[in-house]
Amino acid sequence: MISLNKFMLEVKNKLKGLEEKKLVQERIDFGATWTAPLDGIIVRGGRAQANTSYMFCNDKTDNAFVGMCTIEYNQHYGTMMCPVIKGHIYEFKQQYWQEQDNLYIYNVYNQ
Numbered sequence: 787m788i789s790l791n792k793f794m795l796e797v798k799n800k801l802k803g804l805e806e807k808k809l810v811q812e813r814i815d816f817g818a819t820w821t822a823p824l825d826g827i828i829v830r831g832g833r834a835q836a837n838t839s840y841m842f843c844n845d846k847t848d849n850a851f852v853g854m855c856t857i858e859y860n861q862h863y864g865t866m867m868c869p870v871i872k873g874h875i876y877e878f879k880q881q882y883w884q885e886q887d888n889l890y891i892y893n894v895y896n897q
Contacts, residue, residue, distance in 0.1 A: 807895055808893070808894060808895075809893060810892055811889055811890070811891045812890045812891075813889060814888050814889070816828070816878055817878075818877065819876065819877045820875070820878075821876075822872055822874050822876065824872050824893070824894075825871055827891045827892075828843070828853075828866075828867070828868055829866070829888070829889040830843075830853075830855075830867075830887075830888050830889075831865045831885075831886040831888070832857070832863070832864055832865075832884055832885055832886055833861065833863050834857040834858075834860050834863075834882055834884070835861075835882040837858065837882075838858065839856070839857040839860075839864070839881060839882035840854070840855065840856045840879075840880065840882075840883065841853075841878065841880045842854050844876065844877045844878075844879065845875075846876065847874040847875050848874065852876075853866045853867065853868030857883075
């Protein structure tokens with residue numbers, strides 16, 4: 787059976803690991819396909835240039851759609867957010883979507 791001291795030491799180590807991380811947010815140009823350098827989240831904001839605008843994000847590595855945003859009316863705005871996995875290749879499909887801002891958010895360890 788694990789002692790209370792060992793348990794508390796494990797909890798302390800886990801909390802210390804959380805303190806050593808920080809979130810970084812970068813503006814980025816994804817292009818048609820993009821490979822994630824680290825685990826994280828992407829945020830893509832856009833404005834419709836016609837009715838029924840859309841943006842899809844497909845994880846080509848796992849062959850699964852991981853994000854979608856549709857905008858019903860012309861000149862309205864939408865945001866797509868989806869998780870990304872290090873080393874996976876992502877493909878973006880869009881129609882009548884004008885990019886406003888693209889962000890990539892991920893964890894790094896403090897120096």
